[in-house]
Amino acid sequence: MNYYADLNEDDRSALDGLKYRTEVYESGEEIVTRGDDPGDAFIVSSGWAARYIALEDGRSQILNFMLPGDVYDLQVFVSSGADHSVLALNQVTVMEIKRREILSIFEKKGRAGAAFWWCALQEEAILREQIVRNGRRSARERVAHLLLELHRRALISGEGAGDSFHMPVSQAMLADALGLSFVHINRVLRELEKAGAISRKKGWITLERREHLVELCDFRDDYLHLDANPRRLGFNF
Amino acid sequence: MNYYADLNEDDRSALDGLKYRTEVYESGEEIVTRGDDPGDAFIVSSGWAARYIALEDGRSQILNFMLPGDVYDLQVFVSSGADHSVLALNQVTVMEIKRREILSIFEKKGRAGAAFWWCALQEEAILREQIVRNGRRSARERVAHLLLELHRRALISGEGAGDSFHMPVSQAMLADALGLSFVHINRVLRELEKAGAISRKKGWITLERREHLVELCDFRDDYLHLDANPRRLGFNF
DNA sequence: CGTTAATTTGATCGAAATCAATCAGTGTGG
DNA sequence: CCACACTGATTGATTTCGATCAAATTAACG
Numbered sequence: 379m380n381y382y383a384d385l386n387e388d389d390r391s392a393l394d395g396l397k398y399r400t401e402v403y404e405s406g407e408e409i410v411t412r413g414d415d416p417g418d419a420f421i422v423s424s425g426w427a428a429r430y431i432a433l434e435d436g437r438s439q440i441l442n443f444m445l446p447g448d449v450y451d452l453q454v455f456v457s458s459g460a461d462h463s464v465l466a467l468n469q470v471t472v473m474e475i476k477r478r479e480i481l482s483i484f485e486k487k488g489r490a491g492a493a494f495w496w497c498a499l500q501e502e503a504i505l506r507e508q509i510v511r512n513g514r515r516s517a518r519e520r521v522a523h524l525l526l527e528l529h530r531r532a533l534i535s536g537e538g539a540g541d542s543f544h545m546p547v548s549q550a551m552l553a554d555a556l557g558l559s560f561v562h563i564n565r566v567l568r569e570l571e572k573a574g575a576i577s578r579k580k581g582w583i584t585l586e587r588r589e590h591l592v593e594l595c596d597f598r599d600d601y602l603h604l605d606a607n608p609r610r611l612g613f614n615f
Numbered sequence: 616m617n618y619y620a621d622l623n624e625d626d627r628s629a630l631d632g633l634k635y636r637t638e639v640y641e642s643g644e645e646i647v648t649r650g651d652d653p654g655d656a657f658i659v660s661s662g663w664a665a666r667y668i669a670l671e672d673g674r675s676q677i678l679n680f681m682l683p684g685d686v687y688d689l690q691v692f693v694s695s696g697a698d699h700s701v702l703a704l705n706q707v708t709v710m711e712i713k714r715r716e717i718l719s720i721f722e723k724k725g726r727a728g729a730a731f732w733w734c735a736l737q738e739e740a741i742l743r744e745q746i747v748r749n750g751r752r753s754a755r756e757r758v759a760h761l762l763l764e765l766h767r768r769a770l771i772s773g774e775g776a777g778d779s780f781h782m783p784v785s786q787a788m789l790a791d792a793l794g795l796s797f798v799h800i801n802r803v804l805r806e807l808e809k810a811g812a813i814s815r816k817k818g819w820i821t822l823e824r825r826e827h828l829v830e831l832c833d834f835r836d837d838y839l840h841l842d843a844n845p846r847r848l849g850f851n852f
Numbered sequence: 853c854g855t856t857a858a859t860t861t862g863a864t865c866g867a868a869a870t871c872a873a874t875c876a877g878t879g880t881g882g
Numbered sequence: 883c884c885a886c887a888c889t890g891a892t893t894g895a896t897t898t899c900g901a902t903c904a905a906a907t908t909a910a911c912g
Binding site: 785786787797798801802804805 | 889890891892893
């Protein structure tokens with residue numbers, strides 16, 4: 379395990395000492411199903427997943443995407459059944475960690491626990507941004523904003539290179555994330571492509587004119603608090 | 616301070632021993648302004664507030680409403696400037712608690728800390744439901760669903776009586792919460808009223824036919840996890 | 853290479869936005 | 883006590899963005 383940090387030696391060894399079980403899920407598998415009481419927290423170590431809630435009539439809404447390095451369900455302390463599901467978007471490897479293990483990190487002094495806290499904080503910031511994006515932005519703004527967010531996060535997670543990143547997300551999934559129809563998602567993507575703002579190839583997205591996208595949706599580059607808080611957990615395998 | 620709980624005597628006295636400062640905000644005042652590093656966590660003890668994010672062009676989105684008993688910013692451990700603001704919707708009294716105090720609760724053994732954890736969990740559930748509501752529901756469903764949520768929460772917070780509750784929220788605010796125009800909010804409210812589902816009077820809402828509303832938006836009565844987790848903090852003044 | 857899933861495109865429809873007034877309540881200062 | 887201003891609610895007319903319906907085209911894959 380490796381990490382960026384203002385962590386000291388003790389903190390690092392506390393994290394390195396975490397016991398975990400590695401689990402692999404194939405594309406389309408459910409990592410967590412609504413109603414489960416998963417019992418464990420987990421950290422995505424490779425692949426992408428999506429947290430979503432399905433309504434009874436077939437509509438469904440993606441809450442957010444999970445990329446390598448993202449932590450799930452720190453609320454294990456008090457949880458009582460997930461109110462949403464988690465779906466693997468491609469082959470996903472996760473580190474599953476028992477409640478007890480997480481608790482032990484928090485009980486120790488030092489900043490190791492803070493690294494987890496910070497992950498939870500960032501996740502909440504992403505949820506808040508999702509609310510604003512879907513609530514008060516036009517379709518074109520939503521798409522541009524989400525692409526910029528995912529690009530940023532893909533870079534941080536070690537995937538992606540420069541202005542390109544692999545995005546294993548179908549247009550129907552994008553639609554469920556952005557509260558739009560997949561037909562309209564397609565039109566917006568094509569329009570952005572025709573305008574030279576992006577290009578697409580076999581699941582890879584390239585932001586050809588990033589500044590244009592940023593201007594289009596007034597993307598605030600700092601909203602993930604990434605610069606201010608270098609306490610992110612990172613993993614190399 | 617009083618609370619529902621599976622807390623023991625030690626837990627209760629730990630909570631009772633919390634030092635706090637009481638602060639009063641008038642309707643329209645900002646309790647927290649974006650960019651602030653508030654330093655303290657706080658608990659609403661009376662009145663309603665709204666957490667929101669404003670875009671530069673005047674659009675704004677309410678993230679959620681805060682009612683008495685709701686806790687704000689347990690992430691004080693690692694925070695670095697709020698990414699959103701909090702607005703008082705009527706006269707609001709809050710208990711402001713220093714970081715150090717909150718930390719001391721968590722460091723003690725026992726379930727007192729879990730009570731705070733649970734508040735954070737519930738808040739996240741509300742944010743998630745907000746995403747689904749605004750992303751995948753029609754205007755009528757959104758209004759019905761939000762009214763049901765607020766009614767439920769008003770009852771729990773000790774306000775409201777039976778099917779009625781005081782809702783100090785203008786139609787423009789509802790619009791900013793639900794991602795709609797205030798004109799359309801007005802039409803939907805009138806329609807629900809004409810249909811006999813609700814009635815309104817000087818800021819009070821009565822759910823005349825609650826079952827009808829529930830059916831209309833398929834409201835899941837349990838989504839706040841209230842029954843499963845009676846660890847909510849409560850306050851009487 | 854056939855079969856299914858994902859993308860693309862066109863045509864039409866509709867829910868909600870926008871534009872534009874009016875009306876009701878509430879101060880508030882003369 | 884009244885004229886005025888201001889905020890919030892209401893209603894109507896028109897427009898628009900995105901949904902829906904339908905079909906074709908391409909990509910993925912056993």
